[in-house]
Amino acid sequence: MAAEAAPKLGIIAGGGELPGLVIAACRAEGRPFHVLALTGHADPEIVGDAPADWIRLGETGTGFKRLHDQGVAEVVMIGPVRRPTIRELAPDFRTARFFAKVGLKALGDDGLLRSVVRELEEEGFAVVGVDAVLADCLAPAGTIGGPAPDAEAEADIARGIAVALGLGALDIGQAAVVQQGIVLGVEAAEGTDRLIRRCAELRREGPGGVLVKLKKPGQDRRIDLPTIGLTTLLEAAATGLRGIAVEAGGTLVLGRQAVAAEADRLGLFVVGITIPAQG
């Protein structure tokens, strides 16, 4: 039976609660794992007593060695990492070599994360997406919770898709809020919760807006998959939005059952939408 056991999983942990979910999934499956927690990004309470090394973002060399030492074969990168400046990195020799190769321009867009995936692969690790580990959290197509969107909401969703894909193509952000055809706000570095919150001041009378959140066109599914959860839903309700549309198969819905129940209670829709192939 040993041949069937999943290989030891290296969990490169950024912020938020997602690393905790991956750790819990490994434990539930009895799968061996080792956490590489990023200092200043990962939450010590979320990592808890899981086997872990803490490294700075600039300590790639140390990190790769730790994963090899632990016998890790597969790696997942999980949880947002605030995009660093070169000054924050204080790179070690291995990291400096990495930047000499990919160029500093990689900082500030997904180019950096794509390059990290390539580096991990060159080091002999298989890099998998979080959806391979947390399949239950992937948004399905169709209604996830709440009522079905009406025609006006559908029109706002369509405009939101066009805007979010455009933003994604420019590597700016993943989310937009649209109300009655008007783009109230778009996401850049501030994150989705803050985006929703500031739209409260900008909203018009009449039917509320919608939040649309999508994977960037061509985004590697192994990095930075868009995520919503109960907090997103509650922010949306507080801002008077009528619902949330996420990419089916391309967005994580954390605590999906709780989200669905709360959406029903609040009367907000949460839907998974299918986006045509993005290359």
Place this chain on the structure above:
Amino acid sequence: MAAEAAPKLGIIAGGGELPGLVIAACRAEGRPFHVLALTGHADPEIVGDAPADWIRLGETGTGFKRLHDQGVAEVVMIGPVRRPTIRELAPDFRTARFFAKVGLKALGDDGLLRSVVRELEEEGFAVVGVDAVLADCLAPAGTIGGPAPDAEAEADIARGIAVALGLGALDIGQAAVVQQGIVLGVEAAEGTDRLIRRCAELRREGPGGVLVKLKKPGQDRRIDLPTIGLTTLLEAAATGLRGIAVEAGGTLVLGRQAVAAEADRLGLFVVGITIPAQG
């Protein structure tokens, strides 16, 4: 000499201080004018004692008649108009006919303003851009105030141009803030001052970011020309930005001499950049 006199100018006044500048320019030139002030958008103190009719956005029929009655031949639309919802419009017969023609989808993007320009032209008015009335306020190419941008700032400006043109092509907004290659924020309905302000929380250590503000690609120069002024500069300074780049010949710099002097004092750059033809 009567043949040389500029025709009577109709000033359709939205919010902010720009309508006041146009009124002052007409008075200085001795040019006859009449203001059509938009209730809920134009500022009564800015319009002051200028000859004016106040109309709601939905009273297009009344407005056109007033302009004809006043013998107006040329019209300028000036000052931001918060994009209305159909419920706010409460359209009169003339306006309802207009929407029956252009479709409600025009609400929420520049399509509405472009359609208004066409309607004015069909009514026999010549529509001119504010730059024809306030040529002194148009941003020139090159340094307007403060030091020259260094290489890192130039790189942020270049990224900001790409982002702002992309946003503009999607008809979302006109401005972006970029720091060290990272897009801190992009503008939608909130306006430039709020965009700058929220970037204060998002800024990284090290060299500050830049604000880039451009006309949308293909934007009719007669509507909604991007504008900066002393407030923009002070918000930028408070957020730790290093400078502002605007489109030469496509942006209004209100109080240009005061802006230049304050930029020198603060050590922030204000530059006019030339954007390749946008069609």
